[in-house]
Amino acid sequence: MSLEAPGRPDVAIVGGGIVGASAAMFLAEAGASVVLVERTAVGAGASGRNSGAVQHPFDPVLVAMHVETLRIYRRLTDEGLGFTLPAEPAGLLLVAAQTAPVEELARDIGLLHPQLHPTVLTGGELQAIEPALAAGLSACRLDTGYPVPPAAATRAIARRAEALGARILVGAAASLQRRGDAVVGLIVDGRPLDAGAVVVAAGPWSPDVVDPSGRWRPVRPVWGVNVEVELARPPRAVIEQTGVETVATAGVAETPSQHPSEVPSMFSLITAEGSTSLGSTFLPSEPDPPALAPVLRERGARFVPQLAAAPIRSVRACARPQSADGRPLLGPVPDIAGLYAAFGHGPWGISVGPAGARLVADAILGRRAPIPDEVDAARFGVPTA
Numbered sequence: 452m453s454l455e456a457p458g459r460p461d462v463a464i465v466g467g468g469i470v471g472a473s474a475a476m477f478l479a480e481a482g483a484s485v486v487l488v489e490r491t492a493v494g495a496g497a498s499g500r501n502s503g504a505v506q507h508p509f510d511p512v513l514v515a516m517h518v519e520t521l522r523i524y525r526r527l528t529d530e531g532l533g534f535t536l537p538a539e540p541a542g543l544l545l546v547a548a549q550t551a552p553v554e555e556l557a558r559d560i561g562l563l564h565p566q567l568h569p570t571v572l573t574g575g576e577l578q579a580i581e582p583a584l585a586a587g588l589s590a591c592r593l594d595t596g597y598p599v600p601p602a603a604a605t606r607a608i609a610r611r612a613e614a615l616g617a618r619i620l621v622g623a624a625a626s627l628q629r630r631g632d633a634v635v636g637l638i639v640d641g642r643p644l645d646a647g648a649v650v651v652a653a654g655p656w657s658p659d660v661v662d663p664s665g666r667w668r669p670v671r672p673v674w675g676v677n678v679e680v681e682l683a684r685p686p687r688a689v690i691e692q693t694g695v696e697t698v699a700t701a702g703v704a705e706t707p708s709q710h711p712s713e714v715p716s717m718f719s720l721i722t723a724e725g726s727t728s729l730g731s732t733f734l735p736s737e738p739d740p741p742a743l744a745p746v747l748r749e750r751g752a753r754f755v756p757q758l759a760a761a762p763i764r765s766v767r768a769c770a771r772p773q774s775a776d777g778r779p780l781l782g783p784v785p786d787i788a789g790l791y792a793a794f795g796h797g798p799w800g801i802s803v804g805p806a807g808a809r810l811v812a813d814a815i816l817g818r819r820a821p822i823p824d825e826v827d828a829a830r831f832g833v834p835t836a
């Protein structure tokens with residue numbers, strides 16, 4: 452990493468995940484000078500290790516951000532930067548052993564989001580659509596779910612940001628450079644980097660950056676394990692166990708379990724460009740991925756039997772940046788001049804994160820509509836000094 456001669460950028464960004472990279476891209480596109488500081492590697496967090504589904508977030512507040520993110524991905528696809536959003540959704544199948552909860556779910560989703568065309572499928576009808584599923588399951592099919600390689604969007608966005616002139620510095624952690632009630636830049640490798648404004652996009656670690664005292668914690672890590680498996684006949688659709696949509700929106704409260712067989716998990720299976728991700732856990736502390744891989748595979752085989760004998764290619768863990776109300780914190784941080792939040796996209800960062808970053812970039816640039824109250828960073832109060 453070199454900090455030589457970045458000058459004084461208009462904006463410094465902490466975090467090279469999908470949100471930080473997107474903020475860099477939009478700001479650079481508007482002509483701002485940008486430096487992004489990433490401590491490990493672009494996509495080192497959940498942005499490079501997620502399950503790989505671009506999908507509808509169910510929360511009505513986040514729908515506009517999802518639609519805008521699809522638009523951003525279409526443009527990125529056209530630019531040929533190594534990311535391709537499939538032309539049509541592969542379909543999302545929310546599966547369960549019983550039909551009644553699936554019917555209820557389809558009814559609820561239909562009331563809120565009729566454009567997803569929820570359809571209940573059982574028996575032969577379900578197997579005809581998705582032969583990889585076990586017999587006897589029921590599913591609610593929705594018109595969403597675009598499988599993408601987990602790191603592809605983040606890498607392509609970072610490449611585009613750099614092509615537009617943003618500087619990405621990898622290999623050192625950044626902290627805030629404060630002067631009184633204002634943030635005037637970053638401290639990187641013990642050296643000041645002055646900037647006109649600072650965006651914190653450090654995923655689940657963002658509160659540590661904003662408030663190192665540890666008192667202000669509107670976002671917490673929710674750790675997930677994903678297992679990369681080899682399947683001879685991978686399903687085409689995105690498959691998730693029913694209930695994952697509520698865990699995702701409401702956050703988690705379970706305590707960490709000592710034994711892998713007792714760790715709670717929700718099944719998901721996504722195949723993008725020949726690679727299949729099997730998930731996942733929702734844990735408050737960092738799990739041991741190799742210990743959990745066989746457990747996830749065994750549980751997954753109840754839904755997709757060929758998983759029982761599927762070779763494991765790799766295992767990974769990463770943390771969702773989960774806020775207390777399941778929505779991101781975007782825009783100016785109250786009472787700290789020059790500081791902007793862009794974090795807390797929880798389980799939906801690949802599906803809504805780029806649009807969240809665009810709202811923050813627009814706020815810095817003084818453009819467009821204000822940040823909606825429901826995602827305004829100010830709703831969680833003032834960090835301690």
Ligand SMILES: Cc1cc2nc3c(=O)[nH]c(=O)nc-3n(C[C@H](O)[C@H](O)[C@H](O)COP(=O)(O)OP(=O)(O)OC[C@H]3O[C@@H](n4cnc5c(N)ncnc54)[C@H](O)[C@@H]3O)c2cc1C
Binds near residue numbers: 498625
């Ligand atoms: C198991 C799992 C599966 C998921 N699947 C999906 C999915 O299918 N679809 C979907 O939409 N979303 C999914 N998500 C959610 C999505 O991955 C996240 O919401 C998103 O990646 C968060 O992006 P981010 O940029 O906010 O944070 P991150 O990706 O965590 O990036 C933050 C970056 O900041 C860096 N950083 C932290 N502190 C500092 C510092 N002090 N200085 C410099 N750099 C720092 C970190 O190294 C990291 O690279 C999943 C998440 C998990 C955990």
